[in-house]
Amino acid sequence: MKAIRLHAYHERPRVEDVADPAVHGPYDVLVDIGGAGLCRTDLHIVEGQWADRSKVPLPYTLGHENAGWIRQVGSAVEHLQPGDTVILHPLVTCGFCRACRAGDDVHCEASVFPGINADGGMAQVLRTHARSVVKLPDQTQPADVAALADAGLTAYHAVKKAVPLLYPGTTCVVMGAGGLGHIGIQCLRALTATRIVVLDPSEEALALTRQWGADETVRVDGKHVERVLELTEGKGAQVVLDFVGERGAERDSWAVTRSAGSHFVIGYGGTIEVPTIDVISTERNVIGNLVGSYNELAELMALTANGQVRLHTCTYPLDAVNDALDDLVAGRLRGRGILVPDRLG
Incomplete structure (x- = not known):
């Protein structure tokens, strides 16, 4: 064969x-x-x-x-x-x-x-x-x-773990609208009532996310962290699902996670470097995700x-x-x- x-x-x-x-x-x-x-x-x-x-x-x-x-x-x-x-x-x-x-x-x-x-x-x-x-x-x-x-199972697994944190009125940031992200968006919409904010460098990819359930889209252009903070009244999101995990997405994901929020690491390739004082002073969580x-x-x-x-x-x-x-x-x-x-x- x-x-x-x-x-x-x-x-x-x-x-x-x-x-x-x-x-x-x-x-x-x-x-x-x-x-x-x-x-x-x-x-x-x-x-x-x-x-x-x-x-x-x-x-x-x-x-x-x-x-x-x-x-x-x-x-x-x-x-x-x-x-x-x-x-x-x-x-x-x-x-x-x-x-x-x-x-x-x-x-x-x-x-x-x-x-x-x-x-x-x-x-x-x-x-x-x-x-x-x-x-x-x-x-x-x-x-x-x-x-x-x-890809689908990994995205679903992460979303299912996040569901208890995503009650109505919360915001979930999705990093990446590609192969993993587009499934994650659909799973979020199927399982939660959270507001879904999607980040991606491609306008073409972002344009597709509306049909999958995205409420807001933000182009990754160097000012995207500021834009997410504006959308969340300066606080950040309760949950961030990072489907990229490299090329700076891992850093940006932490930056837009609010106090007591959770940064789910799904994509990989990069390195997460977080001062321990940032973890204890804000009680933010970093959560790893394998396949479901x-x-x-x-x-x-x-x-x-x-x-x-x-x-x-x-x-x-x-x-x-x-x-x-x-x-x-x-x-x-x-x-x-x-x-x-x-x-x-």
Whole structure:
């Protein structure tokens, strides 16, 4: 089959032929990939930012946002059939540790993360585990929802954690209206009555946010922090969701978080440097966010099914992965890039 393989950090990944995966265990599932999302994490992987954390042997197959159709199941799998349309929770989890038993499977003690520390889904077929599979309505097109498996799930996870803080009359600042941010805005509108203020350097991106639920937009132009403070009577927002996490957004996010407010870090790549006196004197919180749980993915797909969340996408054939990466780096990509492999015979 065809797969996108990374052979060395700081080098472009390439499409090559690899052996087809096979079912080994009773709960293994093979999925014909119908859409594999392109994430900024994939760019950071190529840049080597994950090398010390994932310790994955190279070469390996990228891709941690995956949806498609069941191809084959192991002998113990009874709830899935070949041909079922599915989206995949990004982690393969054990089901037995304390975190898994509490429904907090993202912190599974024995998890494997395809596309991060194991072969991923930028390929024609992916092997995963039955625990990772969320069944979808038959009419769902995998390419339309694939990036919800990580980008959407991460955004939903952060928003859900913030919901108790966002009572009517509050303000939530959203940093970034791109692949993560546009989903976060929709989740905020679906789950809260907060006022949503969106920041982004692109007027084009900001123009789209009104249809997703934004109440106010602020262009990142050097005066954006002042503008947000004006909109919040000099106090800042109760919650700031930073979907960028680099290039100064992490600094600006802290600056527009009010006293006793919460700065949710979702995007990454930069560094947060906060004097400890600022933390204790204002009781502001910095909250980290990883990907969400299996149950949260099922909840997000329910919002998608009833039209409250819609993924904005641009599709590419599998062999155009580097064109997609170039568009992502250059800021030409609106929403999420989705790689669509040819179906394996």
